[in-house]
Each structure stands twice: as structure tokens, then as C-alpha cells.
Amino acid sequence: MNEFPFEPILLIHDGKAGVQALLESLPSRVVKLSDYQLQTFLREVEFLTEESGSAITPEIENWLWIIHSIITDELDARWLIQRLQDRGIVRQEGGL
Numbered sequence: 001m002n003e004f005p006f007e008p009i010l011l012i013h014d015g016k017a018g019v020q021a022l023l024e025s026l027p028s029r030v031v032k033l034s035d036y037q038l039q040t041f042l043r044e045v046e047f048l049t050e051e052s053g054s055a056i057t058p059e060i061e062n063w064l065w066i067i068h069s070i071i072t073d074e075l076d077a078r079w080l081i082q083r084l085q086d087r088g089i090v091r092q093e094g095g096l
Contacts, residue, residue, distance in 0.1 A: 004044070006037045019063055026067065030074045042071045 009029060011018040030038060049056070049064050056064075084090040 004037075005040055006033055023063065023066055023070075026070045027074075030071055033074075035075065035078065038071055038075050042068065042075070045071065 009022060009025070011021060013021055030041075033041065045064060045068050049061075049068075052060065081090065081092060085092060
């Protein structure tokens with residue numbers, strides 16, 4: 001049973017090809033997650049980064065940074081849209 005509030009992302013490949021597929025598909029996947037799911041995902045990425053410590057290679061560090069950036073960009077965009085809506089500058093209809 002999955003302990004996270006979202007289903008795991010299925011990867012077809014392992015190794016570098018799997019990581020690259022994840023990075024390519026992640027932006028379209030994160031838009032489907034709730035704020036809570038995104039925050040949970042972000043905490044896990046941050047925990048993994050801290051847990052790895054000095055064992056982390058520059059390549060892994062870069063991949064984790066990209067994942068972190070994709071998630072935080074989505075959260076930041078949602079925050080900004082909400083603030084703009086609160087001030088009546090934009091109006092959102094529907095969603096993705």
C-alpha cells in the first residue's frame with residue numbers, strides 16, 4: 001500500500017533513461033496534483049536530498065534540483081494566481 005497521497009509515477013525504463021523520462025513527463029503530471037500532494041512530494045524530494053548527504057553525485061544532485069524546481073514552480077504559480085485572483089486582477093475559469 002502506498003503511504004503517499006498520490007499514486008507512484010510509473011517508469012518504463014530504469015537507469016538514466018528512466019530518470020530522463022521522469023524529468024520530461026513531470027511538468028504535465030504535477031498540474032494534476034493537489035497542493036497537498038505537491039507539498040508532500042516536495043518534502044520527500046527534500047528529505048531524499050538531505051538523506052543522501054555526501055553520497056550524492058553531481059548528476060543526482062542536478063536531477064533532484066530539477067525535480068524540486070518543477071514542483072516549486074507549480075506551487076509558486078498557483079500561489080501567484082491565487083493572489084492575483086484575490087485582488088481581482090485575474091479570474092480563473094476551469095482548470096487543467
